Amino acid sequence: xxxxxxxIRKIKPGRPDWFWFLFPSLLLIVLFxxxxxxxxxxxxxxxxxxxxxxxxxKWVGLNNFRKIAILPETADHFWLTVxxxxxxxxxxxxxxxxxxxxxxxxxxxxxxxxxxxxxxxPRITPxxxxxxxxxxxxxxxxxxxxxxxxxxxxxxxxxxWVAASSFLxxxxxxxxxxxxxxxxxxxxxxxxxxxxxxxxxxxxxASMLQRIRYVILPYIKWPLLxxxxxxxxxxxxxxxxxxxxxxxxxxxxVWSLWAYHKALQNxxxxxxxxxxxxxxxxLVVVGIILGIIYLRYFKFNELVQDxxxxxx
Amino acid sequence: MxxxxxxxxxxxxxxxxxxxxxxxxxxxxFVAFLGPSGCGKTTTLLMISGIYxxxxxxxxFEGERVNHFPPKDRDIGMVFQSYALYPHMTVYQNLVFSxxxxxxxxxEMKAEAKRVADIMGxxxxxxxxxxxxxxxxxxxxxxxxALIKQPKLLLFDEPLSNLDxxxxxxxxxxxxxxxxxxxxxxxxVTHDQIEAMTMADRIAVIKDGILQAYTVxxxxxxxxxxxxxxxxxxxxxxxxxxxKLLSEKGSLYADLGKGVKIGIPKTRTPKDTQxxxxxxxxxxxDLHAGKDKGIKTVxxxxxxMGRDDLIVCQLGDKDIHFLTDPGLKLKTGNRINIxxxxxxxxxxxxxxxxxxxxx
Ligand SMILES: Nc1ncnc2c1ncn2[C@@H]1O[C@H](COP(=O)(O)OP(=O)(O)O)[C@@H](O)[C@H]1O
Ligand SMILES: [Mg+2]
Numbered sequence: 105x106x107x108x109x110x111x112i113r114k115i116k117p118g119r120p121d122w123f124w125f126l127f128p129s130l131l132l133i134v135l136f137x138x139x140x141x142x143x144x145x146x147x148x149x150x151x152x153x154x155x156x157x158x159x160x161x162k163w164v165g166l167n168n169f170r171k172i173a174i175l176p177e178t179a180d181h182f183w184l185t186v187x188x189x190x191x192x193x194x195x196x197x198x199x200x201x202x203x204x205x206x207x208x209x210x211x212x213x214x215x216x217x218x219x220x221x222x223x224x225x226p227r228i229t230p231x232x233x234x235x236x237x238x239x240x241x242x243x244x245x246x247x248x249x250x251x252x253x254x255x256x257x258x259x260x261x262x263x264x265w266v267a268a269s270s271f272l273x274x275x276x277x278x279x280x281x282x283x284x285x286x287x288x289x290x291x292x293x294x295x296x297x298x299x300x301x302x303x304x305x306x307x308x309x310a311s312m313l314q315r316i317r318y319v320i321l322p323y324i325k326w327p328l329l330x331x332x333x334x335x336x337x338x339x340x341x342x343x344x345x346x347x348x349x350x351x352x353x354x355x356x357x358v359w360s361l362w363a364y365h366k367a368l369q370n371x372x373x374x375x376x377x378x379x380x381x382x383x384x385x386x387l388v389v390v391g392i393i394l395g396i397i398y399l400r401y402f403k404f405n406e407l408v409q410d411x412x413x414x415x416x
Numbered sequence: 417m418x419x420x421x422x423x424x425x426x427x428x429x430x431x432x433x434x435x436x437x438x439x440x441x442x443x444x445x446f447v448a449f450l451g452p453s454g455c456g457k458t459t460t461l462l463m464i465s466g467i468y469x470x471x472x473x474x475x476x477f478e479g480e481r482v483n484h485f486p487p488k489d490r491d492i493g494m495v496f497q498s499y500a501l502y503p504h505m506t507v508y509q510n511l512v513f514s515x516x517x518x519x520x521x522x523x524e525m526k527a528e529a530k531r532v533a534d535i536m537g538x539x540x541x542x543x544x545x546x547x548x549x550x551x552x553x554x555x556x557x558x559x560x561x562a563l564i565k566q567p568k569l570l571l572f573d574e575p576l577s578n579l580d581x582x583x584x585x586x587x588x589x590x591x592x593x594x595x596x597x598x599x600x601x602x603x604x605v606t607h608d609q610i611e612a613m614t615m616a617d618r619i620a621v622i623k624d625g626i627l628q629a630y631t632v633x634x635x636x637x638x639x640x641x642x643x644x645x646x647x648x649x650x651x652x653x654x655x656x657x658x659x660k661l662l663s664e665k666g667s668l669y670a671d672l673g674k675g676v677k678i679g680i681p682k683t684r685t686p687k688d689t690q691x692x693x694x695x696x697x698x699x700x701x702d703l704h705a706g707k708d709k710g711i712k713t714v715x716x717x718x719x720x721m722g723r724d725d726l727i728v729c730q731l732g733d734k735d736i737h738f739l740t741d742p743g744l745k746l747k748t749g750n751r752i753n754i755x756x757x758x759x760x761x762x763x764x765x766x767x768x769x770x771x772x773x774x775x
Contacts, residue, residue, distance in 0.1 A: 300500035309488035
């Protein structure tokens with residue numbers, strides 16, 4: 105590399121060739137990722153709402169953010185979101201995904217495939233259908249499957265379990281879907297571990313747990329980081345399952361759902377676009393900060409270091 | 417450690433990979449499993465190491481049946497073609513991994529690491545990661561990792577196949593010396609007949625999962641029991657061609673076509689002389705260029721190989737290879753006489769490939 109390539113570049117007139125190479129994806133990124141963020145940030149600086157319409161709005165500077173800071177319910181939404189993201193991530197999107205992929209790669213291929221396919225079902229079921237099934241599972245007597253099959257036969261008092269254990273339900277509903285994402289990625293990463301390495305660790309005397317700790321986890325470090333980062337951000341920003349399940353009732357109004365309610369759906373019919381976008385902007389900023397922390401913490405740049413070939 | 421394989425068989429979903437192998441390995445012996453790729457060498461090794469369970473048959477260590485022992489209870493060390501070092505661990509961590517799993521004290525791990533690092537000459541590499549080592553260094557580390565457990569049985573699965581030719585030759589000698597000094601019973605899987613011939617006390621030749629022969633290297637070379645062994649052992653490979661057996665005045669001849677007939681000595685009389693057409697084999701080093709005696713022919717090609725020249729020419733209507741002294745300065749197109757040393761000739765039945773001398 106170096107001189108030669110530079111000389112070649114000098115010869116070619118006009119735009120550098122990488123520009124056209126990247127152009128299609130750059131266009132997509134700008135159009136669908138970058139522009140929405142810019143628009144969100146712009147609107148968050150206004151008092152735009154369905155009362156003001158698109159013409160009578162005014163710039164309010166950072167007022168929306170000040171309002172977020174002093175509203176008493178802010179802390180509730182914030183901590184609920186933190187708890188929801190952390191618990192779902194730890195127990196399902198990472199934890200359950202790891203457990204399922206380790207188990208299904210250590211049984212016969214066919215059986216493993218079958219169980220993984222089972223975990224994929226909720227992902228290919230329409231969200232509303234899927235969430236309605238959970239609703240019926242936990243619904244109050246005389247409908248709830250849980251009440252009819254377990255609680256009443258035991259002689260206990262039936263109740264609406266979605267309301268009673270709302271947090272558990274939003275974690276389960278999201279976790280059961282979310283786990284399949286990590287599962288697919290971890291499974292292929294585990295299957296890519298060289299057979300000889302596994303044999304060597306068995307001959308060295310490693311038990312199953314020791315193999316997970318010393319061989320499998322180090323081997324799937326990068327997929328682990330990727331899934332953690334990706335799933336943190338998607339749990340923070342997606343709310344459709346919770347909306348269908350509880351619509352934010354019973355203390356399940358996570359931040360993104362709050363933003364949605366403020367901006368696009370509330371009881372008084374006044375859609376506070378400006379305020380809702382300020383809430384969304386907070387998510388964007390927190391997401392960016394978290395992303396940077398993850399990358400730093402896991403030394404993501406090691407992953408994209410120069411190819412080794414030349415230094416061999 | 418004495419090892420016995422008894423009717424050892426492995427099937428994968430009905431397909432037989434290893435077919436009823438019987439052999440015994442003496443304590444301290446160095447045995448090679450030799451055969452072409454896909455013949456079942458690795459499968460056999462993995463059954464001995466406890467990774468695969470035999471479909472049928474038994475594996476005995478010191479006379480005790482170990483079929484159902486997990487790998488960690490078998491006192492074995494294993495070395496792979498791919499080195500199979502743990503890439504995220506340093507050389508030191510790779511070496512002491514088995515001790516660490518058993519929660520041995522730090523001092524013991526350090527001392528043991530030093531012991532094997534000295535044996536393998538890798539003392540200066542302890543803090544490096546495998547990715548920073550050359551292939552030869554990685555294989556030394558892998559050997560060290562196998563030795564640190566003080567195994568009673570060492571299993572090698574083509575350990576030198578990824579190394580360059582020079583290194584392969586020097587590591588070959590090194591492993592042999594090491595095995596001699598430590599006296600550890602060893603099984604060495606390879607598809608390279610030179611490795612097997614130079615290193616092993618005894619060689620088990622395997623083809624399609626079936627044991628073809630199990631004997632000392634010289635016997636494989638001089639008295640091949642089957643055509644397969646004759647073709648597989650020896651470098652350059654044995655000349656093999658079909659000949660017609662002729663009997664004239666009580667003497668036996670091999671007819672090579674175009675009127676070329678070679679007398680077969682009494683000591684090499686094929687078992688069934690009524691066969692008619694059979695396969696004859698003769699090694700390139702057992703043909704010589706004669707002055708005036710011998711069969712007249714013309715040199716078609718000369719391949720200088722350093723110590724010898726490999727000559728290609730026609731004998732009857734067969735192409736034949738043989739080795740000569742480069743000092744003779746033979747050139748393509750030269751007319752020469754060939755003297756085959758028929759006391760070293762081999763004969764095989766065509767249909768079965770069985771030797772008509774030794775089987
Ligand atoms: N895990 C397995 N599943 C199915 N077939 C296998 C498996 N391992 C080996 N085989 C088959 O068994 C035969 C012997 O393989 P192997 O022992 O690896 O040969 P070698 O080591 O002599 O090259 C091959 O035909 C191979 O395809
Ligand atoms: Mg093999």
